[in-house]
Amino acid sequence: MSESSAQQRTPIIAGNWKMNFDHLQAIAFVQKLAWSLKDVRHDYNDVEIAVFPPFTDLRSVQTLISADKLSLSLGAQDVSEFESGAYTGDVSAPMLKKLESAYVIVGHSERRAGYSESSELVGRKAAAAQTVGIVPLICVGETAEDLEEHGASAVPVQQLIKALAQLSADAEFIVAYEPVWAIGSGEPATPEQAENVAKALREVVREQKGDDVANATRILYGGSVTSQNIAGFMKQPNVDGALVGGASLKVDEFSRIAQYKKHVTA
């Protein structure tokens, strides 16, 4: 990958709220976040900042973003593989599209572990999102046991190969490398570990989708990202942003993470 291709990718700082904040709390949070970023946003017009609220908050956050013309992107945390019908509890990609969700997370390890979601299902969900023009953010990552047995990249690479095999459309997707052992643990991967796996994942994209897609695809790191460590990740040539969990629930901290360039030195 050349330096120039890395520069073509717009970095994205994404806040995955998980199952936190009701819709009233969501409104208050987004208002505070927009206020916190208002004086610096012009310095960050080449950085995308996105929030991923629970389903019940999407309408409220979308209305706020649209009414106040906020420079924030909106995403959902999951999507059904089906378009409509008798699927109690599911939320479809067309429904999310109506709410102006630009993105949807698929394959988060909490869903893989808690709901036995396979990489094939993750791929079908990603395909359903792409059908309506939503960009899927495909999460992959190894457990501590996987790391010990197979090293860092083997499991994420296999997960991505299987998920990408389900995509038929030639449409955008994002990959998030989230080592399970780093999520919520306060023990992030090192920037070098994140870079090594991100590089391996980009090679998977290259093999399956070709050079142009590989060079354009954003690959994020997630797992105990904070304002103290974000700069190290963002300096890596194959890391194009972060998927932030716990720290995205604190306005000031998430705002500091979004302003990572202040902390990046050559």
Ligand SMILES: O=C[C@H](O)COP(=O)(O)O
């Ligand atoms: O989706 C976000 C990840 O699970 C990371 O969560 P965390 O930042 O709380 O470790």
